[in-house]
Amino acid sequence: MNPSEIRYLAAALDAGLPASVPPALGSLESTIVTDILRLAQATGTPRPRLLRLVADALDDAHATGRDVVLASVAARQSAIVLAALPLVTALLAELFGVNVLGFLIGNALGIACAVLGVATTVAGWRWMSRLRGAIIAPPVTTGL
Numbered sequence: 063m064n065p066s067e068i069r070y071l072a073a074a075l076d077a078g079l080p081a082s083v084p085p086a087l088g089s090l091e092s093t094i095v096t097d098i099l100r101l102a103q104a105t106g107t108p109r110p111r112l113l114r115l116v117a118d119a120l121d122d123a124h125a126t127g128r129d130v131v132l133a134s135v136a137a138r139q140s141a142i143v144l145a146a147l148p149l150v151t152a153l154l155a156e157l158f159g160v161n162v163l164g165f166l167i168g169n170a171l172g173i174a175c176a177v178l179g180v181a182t183t184v185a186g187w188r189w190m191s192r193l194r195g196a197i198i199a200p201p202v203t204t205g206l
Contacts (some may be wrong), residue, residue, distance in 0.1 A: 063121055065117040070206075072113035091120060134194050141190040145183055 068091070094116060102109040155162045166172040 064091065065120045068117040068120070069111050071095070072110040072117070075110045075113070130197055134197055137190060137194050141187060145187055148183065150180055 095113065098112050098116060099109060101107065102112055152162045152166075164172075166176040
C-alpha cells in the first residue's frame with residue numbers, strides 16, 4: 063500500500079464504508095495499516111486520522127530517502143569536479159603558453175608540488191568516499 067491508497071482508505075472510513083486492507087503480499091505498509099486498524103478498533107481511536115498520520119509519515123520517509131540519495135550524488139559529482147580541476151587548469155595554462163608541465167617535471171620544487179597535489183587529491187577523494195559511505199537513510203518506519 064502506498065500513502066495515496068492509505069489516504070483513500072481513510073476517506074472511505076470517513077464516508078462510513080467498511081475498512082478492508084487489500085493484501086499486498088506482506089508489504090510493510092500493509093502490515094502497519096492492518097495493525098493500526100486493529101489497534102484503533104481495540105481502543106476506539108478514530109481510524110481515519112491515524113491512517114492519515116501514517117500516510118504523512120510514509121511520505122516524509124520516502125522524501126527523506128530521496129534527499130539522502132540526492133545528497134550522496136551531489137557530493138560525488140562535486141568530488142569529481144574538484145578532482146579534475148587541477149588537470150584542466152594545467153591543460154588550459156599550457157594552451158595559453160605557460161610551461162606548467164615543464165615546471166612540474168623539470169625541477170625539484172615542481173616535482174614536490176606535483177606529488178603534494180596528487181597526494182591531497184587522493185586524500186580528498188578518499189575522505190569524500192568515507193563521508194558518502196557514512197550517510198545512513200532512515201528506515202521507512204521512522205515517524206510511525
